Amino acid sequence: MAELFPDAVPPPTAEPVRADAPLADRLRPRALDEVIGQDHVTGPEGAIGRMVAAGRLSSLILWGPPGTGKTSIARLLADAVGMRYAAISAVFSGVADLRKAFAEAETAAHAGQRTLLFVDEIHRFNRAQQDGFLPFVEAGTVTLVGATTENPSFELNAALLSRAQVLILHRLDAAALEQLLARAEALEQRTLPLTPEARAALVASADGDGRFLLNQAETLWSVNLTEPLDPAGLGQFLQRRVAVYDKDREGHYNLISALHKALRGSDPQAALYYLARMLVAGEEPLYVLRRLVRFASEDIGLADPQALVQCLAAKDAYDFLGSPEGELAVVQACLYCATAPKSNAAYAAQKAAWKSAKETGSLMPPANILNAPTKLMKDIGYGAGYAYDHDAEDGFSGANYWPEGMPPQTFYQPVERGFEREVKKRLDWWDRKRRERNGG
Structure with a gap:
C-alpha cells in the first residue's frame, strides 16, 4: 500500500463499515482532522477547532455547496465533545419528528447527556417551524447544527441566526x-x-x-x-455534473450580479463567461435580455445610444429564433454592452429629478409655456409671451422653463466619453447662449 500510494492518506478504520456500502460512505472521515478542504473551520485556528479544544460547542449553521462535508463535520463534532448525536432532515421530517427529537433530547438531558441535533437542509423548514427550535436552543436542551446550501441571510429567521454562528464551507478545490x-x-x-x-x-x-x-x-x-x-x-x-444553479436563489443573483459588474467594468471575456454560466445552467434567455436592456440604459445611456437598440434587437431576434439559434443574438448584445463607452449620467439624472419632483411636486410651470385653449385661460395670461424657439436666432430662445420660485436645476451631467461628449458640447453651447440672452 505505502509503495503503491505514497501520497495517499490511509483510510480510517476506527469504525467498521459495510463492505457493500457506497464508496462515499466507506470513506467518510472518522475525525475532524481527516475532513478534507475545510481547514479554515476545522483546523486548530478555525472556529470549530477552537470550540473542540475548549470543550464547549455553540449552535452552528454550516453553509456550503453540496459535497463539502457538512454532515460529516456535524457527526464528528458530537464525537469530539462527547455529545449525543441526533439527526433529522428538513426534507423528510415534520412537526411530529421535531417534537420527538426534542423530547428525546430532554430525556437525555435529565440523564446528564447533552444532545447535538443536526438538521440537514434546515432552510427547507418554514418560518414557524424554525421558530420552534428557539426555546430548546435557548434552554440548552439541544445544541443545533444546521446545514444549508442556501444563503442563511435569506432563508433562516433572524431570531434563529442570532443564536447560531454561521460557518462557511468552501467548495473543494482541485x-x-x-x-x-x-x-x-x-x-x-x-x-x-x-x-x-x-x-x-x-x-x-x-x-x-x-x-x-x-x-x-x-x-x-x-x-x-x-x-x-x-x-x-x-x-x-460519464456525464459531467450539472452546475449548481437555482433560478430563484442566491446562485442566480450572484451570477447576474457578476455579469452586470463585468459589463460595467468593460471586460467582455468575463461577461461572456458569466452569461454562459447562466444559460448553460438553464437560465431563461429572456431574463438575461431584460437585464441587458436595463444595463444599456443604466450604465451606458447616451454614451452609446445604440446599446439600447442592440439589446432590444437581440430580444426580437431571440423571440423570432428561440434557442439555441437566438442565443447568439444575446451574446452579441452582451459583447456590445461590454465594449461600449460607459456612463451612468442618465441613471443619476433620473434619481436626482425624481427626488426633486417629490420635494416640489405642486409647483406650477411658468404661465408663458402653458396652453390656453379657452378665452378665460388667455385672459389670465396662459401662453402670454411664449418664445417660439424655431423663430429665434439659432433655433434657440433661451427662455426659462422652470416653475416660478424654483431656480434652474442640473440633473443630467454628461460625461466626456462616447457620444455623450457631443451631447455635453451641445449643453455647454446652450448654457452659454442662455446666459448671453438673459444678460449674463
Whole structure:
C-alpha cells in the first residue's frame, strides 16, 4: 500500500463499515482532522477547532455547496465533545419528528447527556417551524447544527441566526479533490483507470463536490476497464455534473450580479463567461435580455445610444429564433454592452429629478409655456409671451422653463466619453447662449 500510494492518506478504520456500502460512505472521515478542504473551520485556528479544544460547542449553521462535508463535520463534532448525536432532515421530517427529537433530547438531558441535533437542509423548514427550535436552543436542551446550501441571510429567521454562528464551507478545490481520490484509491487498493489528462478532467467535472467525485470514481471501478480512458473516452462514459444553479436563489443573483459588474467594468471575456454560466445552467434567455436592456440604459445611456437598440434587437431576434439559434443574438448584445463607452449620467439624472419632483411636486410651470385653449385661460395670461424657439436666432430662445420660485436645476451631467461628449458640447453651447440672452 505505502509503495503503491505514497501520497495517499490511509483510510480510517476506527469504525467498521459495510463492505457493500457506497464508496462515499466507506470513506467518510472518522475525525475532524481527516475532513478534507475545510481547514479554515476545522483546523486548530478555525472556529470549530477552537470550540473542540475548549470543550464547549455553540449552535452552528454550516453553509456550503453540496459535497463539502457538512454532515460529516456535524457527526464528528458530537464525537469530539462527547455529545449525543441526533439527526433529522428538513426534507423528510415534520412537526411530529421535531417534537420527538426534542423530547428525546430532554430525556437525555435529565440523564446528564447533552444532545447535538443536526438538521440537514434546515432552510427547507418554514418560518414557524424554525421558530420552534428557539426555546430548546435557548434552554440548552439541544445544541443545533444546521446545514444549508442556501444563503442563511435569506432563508433562516433572524431570531434563529442570532443564536447560531454561521460557518462557511468552501467548495473543494482541485488539490482537495485529488486528496480525496488518493484516499479512495488507498481504500480500494487500485488506481483509477484514467490517463493523467482524464484524471484532471474528472476532478474538474466534479465542480467542487467531493461526493459526486467519489460516485464517479466508484462507477469507473465497477465496470473493470482494461485500458485507461483518455479525456474523450471519459466524456463518453460519464456525464459531467450539472452546475449548481437555482433560478430563484442566491446562485442566480450572484451570477447576474457578476455579469452586470463585468459589463460595467468593460471586460467582455468575463461577461461572456458569466452569461454562459447562466444559460448553460438553464437560465431563461429572456431574463438575461431584460437585464441587458436595463444595463444599456443604466450604465451606458447616451454614451452609446445604440446599446439600447442592440439589446432590444437581440430580444426580437431571440423571440423570432428561440434557442439555441437566438442565443447568439444575446451574446452579441452582451459583447456590445461590454465594449461600449460607459456612463451612468442618465441613471443619476433620473434619481436626482425624481427626488426633486417629490420635494416640489405642486409647483406650477411658468404661465408663458402653458396652453390656453379657452378665452378665460388667455385672459389670465396662459401662453402670454411664449418664445417660439424655431423663430429665434439659432433655433434657440433661451427662455426659462422652470416653475416660478424654483431656480434652474442640473440633473443630467454628461460625461466626456462616447457620444455623450457631443451631447455635453451641445449643453455647454446652450448654457452659454442662455446666459448671453438673459444678460449674463
